[in-house]
Amino acid sequence: MRAHPFSRRLRTGLVLATTTAAAIGTATPHTPANATASDAQPAAVVFEDNFDGPAGSPVDGAKWQLETGDNVNNRERQYYTNSTRNAALDGQGNLVITARKENPGNFNCWYGRCEYTSARLNTAGRFSHTYGHYEARIKVSRGQGMWPAFWMLGNNFGDVGWPDSGEIDIMENVGFEPATIHGTLHGPGYSGGEGIGAGYTLPDGQHFADAFHTFAVDWSPNRITWSVDGTVYQTRTPADLDGDRWVFDHPFFLILNLAVGGQWPGDPDGSTVFPNQLVIDYVRVTTGDNGDQGPTGQITGLDGKCVDVAGADSANGTPVQLYGCNGTPAQQWTVSGDGTIRALGKCLDVTAAGTADGTPVQLYDCNGTGAQQWTVTAARDIVNLSSGKCLDASGHSSADGTRLQIWSCTGAANQKWTAPA
Incomplete structure (x- = not known):
């Protein structure tokens, strides 16, 4: 259906700030009397x-x-x-x-x-x-x-x-x-x-x-x-x-x-x-109630290597790296409906919500912040939405243990990934 014929767009001159803000601290959830x-x-x-x-x-x-x-x-x-x-x-x-x-x-x-x-x-x-x-x-x-x-x-x-x-x-x-x-x-x-x-x-x-x-x-x-x-x-x-x-x-x-x-x-x-x-x-x-729903499988990059949680360790801060594909849960990623990418019950996260080139990525408790919001593009980039930067294999290396990071999107092979869809 084509809806109404007029836009609600802002008039030039109305007060509008366009700076992206961090999420505000939250209160105890409010449940209306008629909640279902x-x-x-x-x-x-x-x-x-x-x-x-x-x-x-x-x-x-x-x-x-x-x-x-x-x-x-x-x-x-x-x-x-x-x-x-x-x-x-x-x-x-x-x-x-x-x-x-x-x-x-x-x-x-x-x-x-x-x-x-x-x-x-x-x-x-x-x-x-x-x-x-x-x-x-x-x-x-x-x-x-x-x-x-x-x-x-x-x-x-x-x-x-x-x-x-x-x-x-x-x-x-x-x-x-x-x-x-x-x-x-x-x-x-x-x-x-x-x-x-x-x-x-x-x-x-x-x-x-x-x-x-x-x-x-x-x-x-x-x-x-x-x-x-x-x-x-x-x-x-x-x-x-x-x-x-x-x-x-x-x-x-x-x-x-x-x-x-x-x-x-x-x-x-x-x-x-x-x-x-x-x-x-x-x-x-x-953040939505569908974080554990979505296509699940390996994410592969340079030389067919897999995105991997180091040591299959689910602790907060565990490095995410490139490693030979081995079928373990540390390489099983869910591209979730809420914009997160998850493994071992936790989220792919940009360390300290950094936005600079070279900021490493890690595994961390899912918390709804922009550091954990990603989109997989048709061009096979995996883009962090908060920073606008791409998931990147550091040093263009495909060696086992290569740390993954965010970097300005260049279209290079070390930023190309095949994700479950």
Whole structure:
């Protein structure tokens, strides 16, 4: 299904940092009262905000930044502010984004004096991540012209622009479709009206504004799946792009916003009630629950030698090396659906999360960090997504015991691997 005809892309001038940030420390996992078996916590929570705090408090600035400005690209009517009148905690464990029909700051929008204020938050410069399970429990806004969304942009947005950065819309709703939400991908050749997505409609006349619902995506190499309350309603892979480029292989940051008006939802009318609210119970990102699933076998490189855990030792910090293939478990690697590569129950890891050429790789407890995120390309490179560098046999050597490392990708034979697929 081709989804809505308009993009949620940023207007030039909105406050946006594009620095990749390390994962933020996490709190005790928050389990909603209506949790089901599908909400069971995976092994590693890499980002979480439960929005606990006194009523009227601002969001945690270590996790979120507030954008300011209007959005001419979508012809939205609101001005995004950094005021707690538009985004604040409610004292009951929720973040409330409030759209108001007012303009106390005398803000100017693309159409003249702004008629509405609202809020838009993102984690750029605070948190970004590649792959995993991304979810939020949300009660959406209600009424004609309202446009709430939970979505993500590639953290290279500032360098390559939209849509080359990629956009993953986890949940969008337009007020004239109170029973339906949309999930969409945008990228080069499939953006705006050509976005790839689908809608999900509640049964029996229910409306999304009537209760909280959990919106999620499970994102793994070459596969993104959307769900509502644990029910999967679409899966997308590169095969859906008609030959266009898949750009969902690098870190993305999170965005929450409530727009008023725009080309897709249309403007509010006399039936639309203000103030109008989008209520978020929690946002959580985990490494996913499929770390031990995926193709398993030997990874071979120079002269047919195998990627090997030295001494078949599963201790943290054990070197990973090149060695003659011998069929032992130390050479059995799972290319996992969460972006990790695993052997002996642990992850292929860049030592100390280094990004410099020559940083050695090792075996280490799986922890969800960028040092353990890899993609196997069609060109047979194994690329560490955090550093953008390739798995490399040091010194171009194929001798037994040659240490493996990361190095700038050169296309040389010592960076070419055959992995299980």
